Amino acid sequence: MKEEAWGWHGDQVLFEDGDFPCDDSSLLSDGSTPVARLRGDVTWRRPQEVSQSPTLFPENINLGHAKQGLLGDCWFLCACTVLLKNKHLLNKVLPPDQPQWGDSRYRGSFLFHFWQQGHWTEVTIDDRLPCVNSALCFSRCHSPTAFWVALLEKAYAKLHGSYELLWAGQVSEALVDLTGGLSERWNLGDAGSEEEPRTEQDSDRVRRLDLNLLYPMKDGCALSCSTHSSPGGATELDQYHALTVMEWLDVRMVSGGQVRLLRIRNPWGRCCWGGAWIGSSGAGWNSVEPSCAADLQGKAAEGEFWLDESEFLSHFHDVTVGYPISDEMHLKSIYTGNLLTHTHQLAGRWIKGHSAGGCRNCSSYGNNPKFWLKVSEAGEVLVSLLQHRKQRRKEQYTQMPGKDSKNTKHQHYQAVALHMWKVEKKRFNLSRMLNKPPCASTHCHAYEREVVLHAQLEPAHYLLIPSTFLAGAEAHFLIRVFSSSPTSLSALKSPAPSLPSTTDGEWEIVCFQGSWVMGTNAGGSRNFPSHWQNPCFPFTVCDDTAATSEVNVRITLHQTSHDTDLYPIGFHIYKVAAGGSEVALPKDEEPVASCVPHCYTQDVSLACCLPPGAYAIVPSTYQPDLSGNFTLTLARRVHRKVVKSQERLGRAIQEVSHISVMQS
Known part of the structure; x- marks a missing residue:
C-alpha cells in the first residue's frame, strides 16, 4: 500500500490516492485498446475544476443516467442503471452523506462498496478524473454538473487495476458486483438452432428466453440486451455493444390487438435505431391511438428509442437479467x-x-x-x-x-x-x-x-x-x-479412511494431536535438510519380545485446515532403537514405510505389516515453514482369543466401495 498524499486546493487540503495515481499506470494496462491513443493527452481534474456547481446527482434523476465516453465499458454502464431504480442498492454502493464540493468537511475523497467473491469490499478514491481539453473523457452523466457515474467508474477501474481493464466485459458480472445478487444471460437467437445436437463440449450455448417468463417481474428486474454485429436497423451499433431495457409494456392497437413495445437506452447517449417506431415518424405509431403514441414518444429521453418485440428478438442476440432485490436486500425469483x-x-x-x-x-x-x-x-x-x-x-x-x-x-x-x-x-x-x-x-x-x-x-x-x-x-x-x-x-469432507474390520480380531487405536509451527518444527519433506525438525511420534509393535510374526498397522494423517487451504502432506515410518527417553531418528537410513508422495488432501493413510520393535512416525508438509494442526491415528492389530458375548452395542458395517456419510 502506497502512502496517502494530500494536496492543496485553495485553502483546503485534499486527498490524493497513491494506490491509484493520476498517471498512465491507472489509465492503461498493456495499451492494447484505443485508450492507448490518449497517452500524453489526459489531465486529471477535480469536479469543481470541470463544473462551477458540481453535485453527485442532478435534481432531474433522468439526467443522472450514464453517458459513455471514450472507454468501451457499456457493459458496466448498463449495470449502473439498476442503482437509480433501487435507492437501497445505491446507498450500499455509494454510502450517503459523504461530504461533497462546497461542504466544509469535503477533502476530495469518496468511498464506494463493490461485492466481490462473497463480501462487500471498500474502495476509496480521490475525485481527480481523467479529462481531455478540460472535459471528462470517459463516462459521465447526461447532466454536466452530476458526477456520480464518473466517480463510480473510477472506483471500479481501481478495483480492476486500470481504466483500460474495463474495456469490454459482461453485463452480468457488473450487475453482481453492484448488487451482490444474481444475474443470468439468455439467448435471443433463432429458435431453429435448438434442433442442433447438444453436447457437454458445446460450452457456450445459452438457453433461449421467452419474454413472457419475465413479464410479471419486468418492473423489478434489471434487463440489458446486446448485439454481436451491426443489425440492419441499428447502423451505428458496433460489435458486442450492450444497451439497457428501460421499460416494456403491452400496448393496445387500433385494430383491437396488442403489441409489446420496449424502450431501449443506448449508453452512447444518442439514438442509433431506424426501425418502425423511430422518433415520431415511424410507421408503427400509426397502429396505436394518437394519444397513446404521443405519451410513449414523450417518455423517450436522449439516447432512447422504442421498438416492438419482433424487432427486439430479431436484432439483438442475448439478454442479461438481473434478479430483483427487495428493500430488505432479499432476492426475488424471476x-x-x-x-x-x-x-x-x-x-x-x-x-x-x-x-x-x-x-x-x-x-x-x-x-x-x-x-x-x-x-x-x-x-x-x-x-x-x-x-x-x-x-x-x-x-x-x-x-x-x-x-x-x-x-x-x-x-x-x-x-x-x-x-x-x-x-x-x-x-x-x-x-x-x-x-x-x-x-x-x-x-x-x-x-x-x-x-x-x-x-x-x-x-x-x-x-x-x-x-x-x-x-x-x-x-x-x-x-x-x-x-x-x-x-x-x-x-462434504473427504471420507475418512475406513477403520480396520473388527470381525476377525481386535484393534488398538491411539490418536496423537500435533502441530507444525513455522520456524520451529515445520521441517518439510525429506528433500529439505530441515526435515528432521518435524514432530516425531514413537510407537511399538508388540511388546512381547518373543513374538516374531508381523503385525498389521494402519496409520492416518488428518490435517485440520479448511478444504480451500490444504497443504500437500505425507509421512514416513522409521525403525528406532528401543528404550531411552528420547527418540533418535536414523538420519542415514531409509524409512521402513512411507505414505508419499505428499498430496493435497484432508487425509492420507497407509496400511502395512511391521515386525515387532520400536518405530517413529514423522508427519510433514511438502514445503517447510507451513504452519498447521494435524491428527495422527494409529491402529494396531491385537491378537486375542475371541470371547463370545451376548452384548450387542452395534454392528460392524462392511464397506466394499466408496461410502459417504451424510452430515445432518
Whole structure:
C-alpha cells in the first residue's frame, strides 16, 4: 500500500490516492485498446475544476443516467442503471452523506462498496478524473454538473487495476458486483438452432428466453440486451455493444390487438435505431391511438428509442437479467416472484491432482468438491456457482475490441457446471449414484463467471457437485444458495479412511494431536535438510519380545485446515532403537514405510505389516515453514482369543466401495 498524499486546493487540503495515481499506470494496462491513443493527452481534474456547481446527482434523476465516453465499458454502464431504480442498492454502493464540493468537511475523497467473491469490499478514491481539453473523457452523466457515474467508474477501474481493464466485459458480472445478487444471460437467437445436437463440449450455448417468463417481474428486474454485429436497423451499433431495457409494456392497437413495445437506452447517449417506431415518424405509431403514441414518444429521453418485440428478438442476440432485490436486500425469483429469504454461501477450490475431477465424462468426476444441501421444507431453490477470475497481470492482459468474445471468456474463466442429486438414504454408494441422471443441473459447462441452477425441491438431502469441464483445471469458487424455505449448506469432507474390520480380531487405536509451527518444527519433506525438525511420534509393535510374526498397522494423517487451504502432506515410518527417553531418528537410513508422495488432501493413510520393535512416525508438509494442526491415528492389530458375548452395542458395517456419510 502506497502512502496517502494530500494536496492543496485553495485553502483546503485534499486527498490524493497513491494506490491509484493520476498517471498512465491507472489509465492503461498493456495499451492494447484505443485508450492507448490518449497517452500524453489526459489531465486529471477535480469536479469543481470541470463544473462551477458540481453535485453527485442532478435534481432531474433522468439526467443522472450514464453517458459513455471514450472507454468501451457499456457493459458496466448498463449495470449502473439498476442503482437509480433501487435507492437501497445505491446507498450500499455509494454510502450517503459523504461530504461533497462546497461542504466544509469535503477533502476530495469518496468511498464506494463493490461485492466481490462473497463480501462487500471498500474502495476509496480521490475525485481527480481523467479529462481531455478540460472535459471528462470517459463516462459521465447526461447532466454536466452530476458526477456520480464518473466517480463510480473510477472506483471500479481501481478495483480492476486500470481504466483500460474495463474495456469490454459482461453485463452480468457488473450487475453482481453492484448488487451482490444474481444475474443470468439468455439467448435471443433463432429458435431453429435448438434442433442442433447438444453436447457437454458445446460450452457456450445459452438457453433461449421467452419474454413472457419475465413479464410479471419486468418492473423489478434489471434487463440489458446486446448485439454481436451491426443489425440492419441499428447502423451505428458496433460489435458486442450492450444497451439497457428501460421499460416494456403491452400496448393496445387500433385494430383491437396488442403489441409489446420496449424502450431501449443506448449508453452512447444518442439514438442509433431506424426501425418502425423511430422518433415520431415511424410507421408503427400509426397502429396505436394518437394519444397513446404521443405519451410513449414523450417518455423517450436522449439516447432512447422504442421498438416492438419482433424487432427486439430479431436484432439483438442475448439478454442479461438481473434478479430483483427487495428493500430488505432479499432476492426475488424471476421465475415465480417468490422472495428468497434464506441464503448461504461456502467457498471451495478445484486443485489439480486432488479435487479438479473434470466433467461427468471423466472417471475422476467423483473427486470434485461436494456439498450437502438440506431442504427442510418444500420450496424454490437457486444455487449459483461463481468462479474467481483468473489472476491478471496488466502486461498479460490482451482484449482487443471486436475479437471473438468466446476467446475473451476462455482467457479469464474455466468452463464450469453444477449438478445436483437427491440422496434417498443416510448411507449411499457415490459411484452408483453418479451413474444416475442428476435431479437438476445447469444446462452445460459454460465459460461464464457464474452459472445458476433453479429447481423446486421437496424436503430431502441433496448432493451438489461443481465441476470444470477439463480434469485438472484449477480455480477458486463460491457456492451460493437462495431459497424460499429453510435450507442448510455444508461441505462434504473427504471420507475418512475406513477403520480396520473388527470381525476377525481386535484393534488398538491411539490418536496423537500435533502441530507444525513455522520456524520451529515445520521441517518439510525429506528433500529439505530441515526435515528432521518435524514432530516425531514413537510407537511399538508388540511388546512381547518373543513374538516374531508381523503385525498389521494402519496409520492416518488428518490435517485440520479448511478444504480451500490444504497443504500437500505425507509421512514416513522409521525403525528406532528401543528404550531411552528420547527418540533418535536414523538420519542415514531409509524409512521402513512411507505414505508419499505428499498430496493435497484432508487425509492420507497407509496400511502395512511391521515386525515387532520400536518405530517413529514423522508427519510433514511438502514445503517447510507451513504452519498447521494435524491428527495422527494409529491402529494396531491385537491378537486375542475371541470371547463370545451376548452384548450387542452395534454392528460392524462392511464397506466394499466408496461410502459417504451424510452430515445432518
